[in-house]
Each structure stands twice: as structure tokens, then as C-alpha cells.
Amino acid sequence: MKVVAMIPARYEASRFPGKLMANLHGKSVILTTYHATLSTGLFDQVYVVTDSTIIRDEITAHGGQVIMSIETHESGSDRIAEAAENIDAEIIINVQGDEPFTQTDTLKKLISVFEGDIQQQIDLASPMVRLKGKENIENSNHVKVITDQNNFAIYFSRSPIPYPRNQEIDIPYFKHIGIYAFRKAALLAFKNTPMTPLENVEKIECIRYLETGKKIKMVEIDHVGISIDSPEDLEKAKDYMNSRNN
Structure with missing residues (x-):
């Protein structure tokens, strides 16, 4: 089973322009x-996928592999799908470019989902982490996911799901973490399918997979890395590196 990592990397970012080129130690x-x-050491190949010559030059100057994205895309899946079309791989893992502290254990868990899927019934795998506190559960920036009893995704939403009508039940809430492991066929099918209604209203790309009948296996993790979405996050990342090096 050939497994490839792709790191989508746009130079522009509304909240923190040029963040991927920011200096981190x-x-x-x-x-x-x-x-x-x-x-x-988990991947046969690792590629950065970008539409930016600045990012391309940064990676290639250090011996890295880059695929230039030649189209405008609505989502990270679309960008990865364009790059994956001519790549020889069965499984493609989307690693977020703004999360520099890659969680090896999480990636291992995602790969193991496909290693155990003998019948090849699983189209995607993705991590989730428990949400704690009413403020986090109600925060629309946290995409929530509910699953069936085998941890296959039923639905994703920016609203708190499930709705706690019966408050005597201590039900866990899970946040979806935007790392995806795809079967290549599912990724290419996504690219060739128009945006679906529920995806459009929630602005959550993985809903398109559910609306078109794909099976998403969710993997529970207990730790989330630092995502750099603001200058404040960059300072947190620097502090983390300092603590790790001491």
C-alpha cells in the first residue's frame, strides 16, 4: 500500500497573510x-502543493518536492485532488501546512485504518478530539462530528450536535480535526462532484463526501497540535519549541 503525504500551502491567508513563510526558530x-x-518515516513521498512561487522556491531550495497548483480551488480537497491525479499512490494524507508539529501517532492511526480495511470499504479517515466546556461546544469555529457505534461519521456541523434535549445523558462532543486520509479514488470523485447543498450551507467540505455516499472513519485522539492562524499562534509555537528544546 503506497502512502503519500500532501501539504497544501497557500501563501495568502485572510487572518495572517504570508503565515507559512513566517520565521519559526x-x-x-x-x-x-x-x-x-x-x-x-511513514510516507513513500511527501509533497508540498502550492500556487505560490515563493513557497515553491522555499521548499525546492531545501531539496523538497513541490507540485504547483494550477487552478483556483474552493477547498483543500480540491487542491489535493488536482495534485493527486498523476501521483502513483493508494492512500493520500492531507497534512495541514500551518501545523508544524506533525503528530506522528495521529498519522499512524489514520494509516492503520486502511491497513485493516481488507474489503476497501472505507473512503476516508480523519481524527476527532473531545470538546470540553459549553463555550467550546457552542463555538461555530469548531466543527463538530457525530458518529455511529463503529465510529463512522454521520454528520458534521458548526452547531452543537447532538442537541441535548435529554440533559440527564452525559453525551460526549467531538471536534473534527482537519487532517484527512483519502483513498485516491474518493478524492478524485470529490473533485468531479459539484458542491452539495449541506456542504454549501455549513461551509464544511467533508459533508460532500457524506452526501455522495462515502464512508468516513473517525479516529479519536487526545491531543491537538498548534495551528498557526494568527501572530499570537506563532508566538505560542515559538514558546512550545523553546520548552521542547530545554
Whole structure:
């Protein structure tokens, strides 16, 4: 089973323009992510997928592999799908470019989902983490997921799901973490399918997979890495690196 990692990397970002080129202890954020992904030793190939010549030059100058994205895309899945069309791989894992501290254990768990799927019935695998506190559960920036008893996704929403009508039941709430492991066929089918109604209203791309009958296996994890979405997050990442090096 050939497994490839792809790191989508746009230079523009509404909340923190140019964040992937920000300096993180002497290396850019995107180069840190690339090296961290390589160092897991889990992948046959690791590619950065970008529409930016600045990011391309940063990665290739350090011996990395880059696929230039030639189309405008609505979602990360679309960008990855374009890059994956001519790549020889069965499983493609989307590693977020703005999460430089790649969680090796999480990636191992995602890969193991497909290793155990002898009948090849699973189209995607993705992690989820328990949400605690009413404020987090009600925060629309946290995409929530509910699953069946075998941890297959039933639905994703920015609203709190499930609705706690019976408050005597202590039901867990889960946040979806935006790392995806795809079968290549499912990824290409996504690219060739128009945006679906529920995906459009919630603005959650993985809903398209559910609306078109794909099976998403959710994997529970207990730790989430630092995502750099703001200058404040960058400072947190620097503090984390300082603590790790001491």
C-alpha cells in the first residue's frame, strides 16, 4: 500500500497573510512542517502543493518536492485532488501546512485504518478530539462530528450536535480535526462532484463526501497540535519549541 503525504500551502491567508513563510526558530513554518512530515518515516513521498512561487522556491531550495497548483480551488480537497491525479499512490494524507508539529501517532492511526480495511470499504479517515466546556461546544469555529457505534461519521456541523434535549445523558462532543486520509479514488470523485447543498450551507467540505455516499472513519485522539492562524499562534509555537528544546 503506497502512502503519500500532501501539504497544501497557500501563501495568502485572510487572518495572517504570508503565515507559512513566517520565521519559526530560523526556518519558515512551511519548511518546518515539511521536515516534520518527512521525519515521521511513514510516507513513500511527501509533497508540498502550492500556487505560490515563493513557497515553491522555499521548499525546492531545501531539496523538497513541490507540485504547483494550477487552478483556483474552493477547498483543500480540491487542491489535493488536482495534485493527486498523476501521483502513483493508494492512500493520500492531507497534512495541514500551518501545523508544524506533525503528530506522528495521529498519522499512524489514520494509516492503520486502511491497513485493516481488507474489503476497501472505507473512503476516508480523519481524527476527532473531545470538546470540553459549553463555550467550546457552542463555538461555530469548531466543527463538530457525530458518529455511529463503529465510529463512522454521520454528520458534521458548526452547531452543537447532538442537541441535548435529554440533559440527564452525559453525551460526549467531538471536534473534527482537519487532517484527512483519502483513498485516491474518493478524492478524485470529490473533485468531479459539484458542491452539495449541506456542504454549501455549513461551509464544511467533508459533508460532500457524506452526501455522495462515502464512508468516513473517525479516529479519536487526545491531543491537538498548534495551528498557526494568527501572530499570537506563532508566538505560542515559538514558546512550545523553546520548552521542547530545554
